[in-house]
Amino acid sequence: MTIPYHLTKAEKAPLLLEKLNGLTNLHFEKSPQYRSMIEKGGFQITASQLEKVPFIPVQLFKLMDLVSVPKEEVIKVLTSSGTTGQQVSKIYLDKETSIAQTKTLVEVMKPLLGGKRLPMIILDTKSVLKDRKSFSARGAGILGFSNFGRKHFYALNDDMSLDIEGLENYLEEYKGQRILLFGFTFMIWQYVYKESLKKGYKLDFGDSILIHGGGWKKLEDEAVDASTFNQLLHDQLGIREVHNYYGMVEQVGSIFVECSEGHLHTPSYADVIIRDSLTFEPLQNGKQGLIQVLSELPKSYPGHSLLTEDLGMILGEDDCPCGWKGKYFNVAGRIPKAELRGCSDTFQGGVES
Structure with missing residues (x-):
């Protein structure tokens, strides 16, 4: 695995895009619900740039079981935290995804914790x-x-x-x-x-x-x-x-750690895009919007490109004073629930039961 914070945008983007396109195609083939959402949404399954990788709202994991492997291959089920009575996300991990997430977490934390x-x-x-x-x-x-x-x-x-x-x-x-x-x-x-x-x-x-x-x-x-x-x-x-x-349970292992300057960083295997909360268009650095998280890790479930319920802002890329490459960003908090519900309903409406 690459050292997590050494790739510049020019080096990282094509490598990550290739991995993400592979995952979109994999989940399109293996998960009928995901395929239905992508088809109804009119997405291209092979994207020409990171901003065009199809995404689904993170809330969908609370509304349906999204899994791309046979149930007998699932070794672990993760659930999101929720107060009593709330629906929780269910994330299905097979052995390969579980091992990949553990290994990657170790790589990401090494610069802070050593070996x-x-x-x-x-x-x-x-x-x-x-x-x-x-x-x-x-x-x-x-x-x-x-x-x-x-x-x-x-x-x-x-x-x-x-x-x-x-x-x-x-x-x-x-x-x-x-x-x-x-x-x-x-x-x-x-x-x-x-x-x-x-x-x-x-x-x-x-x-x-x-x-x-x-x-x-x-x-x-x-x-x-x-x-x-x-x-x-x-x-x-x-x-x-x-x-x-x-980080979130829906992309466990894909975490964004604070550097010595107090900024959250994207490692080489993951990225964030900030989108307008109404149009979902990508926003420029310095503009606050919804955080989309991208990760090359999720193979047992279609969680490689998720639109979160969190607001954030990209502060810069490849030029953080700490020396780490990649985007660095902040998180401002949750968006009011009602604004995202429409987005989830649209996606869920595209799934035939």
Whole structure:
């Protein structure tokens, strides 16, 4: 696999386009529902440029089972996080796709974490991994990132309380070593930061690097932005280095990590396009719109080109001060639900039951 952030636009675009066209053709052949949507939408299955690769709304994974392999080849089913009563996405992985996603995640994180497994604290509860065949988005994230660590310690008890004694013992045991911390943004805020503040726990995670992802919505409601979050975690928990990432269960393994400048980056095997939320036309850099995510990984389901429900903006390409090539961008939050529903209805209406 290519080093993830070394390809310029001119080098990356033709390679990625070839892979994505291959996947569009594969899913067109193997998934009757996908084929029906592409035909009814009038898409070309072999695109001449990345912006023309057919996309489907990410919400469709909540409305139908989209799978391109026989059910007996499915080894794992991932579900998106959702509140009680909400429909969840179901993503079907076969062995090949599952292995590809794990390997790629390792490559993408290497520039930040190096090649050596670090002592690892997972800022979550172990009970989220109970069912080894069916995983929630949280479980899938923990399982994927746990490959970077050793001597895993789960910082939360099953009742979501902080295992302060266990944490203190672990930090003492690995004092002076670099420690990897992983968790989901809101859970870290709610159950680690706020809990330690409330109980008066003063922890020092030492030479630690925190990788976190997930929605910012609940933190924005409390007027907490990324720099405030990072500063408060440093003040209260001594966490020295923090990197956010953007990703979703519908393209697990395809994650966009924050560089040293605080920008999310597209690696060589994935890309983002920003589209107008009404016309779906591609927008220029510096304009905010809907994020479309492209990835060469999904082979067991048609998830290689998805229109998300998130708003974002491309800040630049190949010229980030951090030195990484590729597009770099930010995420501004979710679009109001009603605006995307029409798009999903259009696609779903094109599927014969």
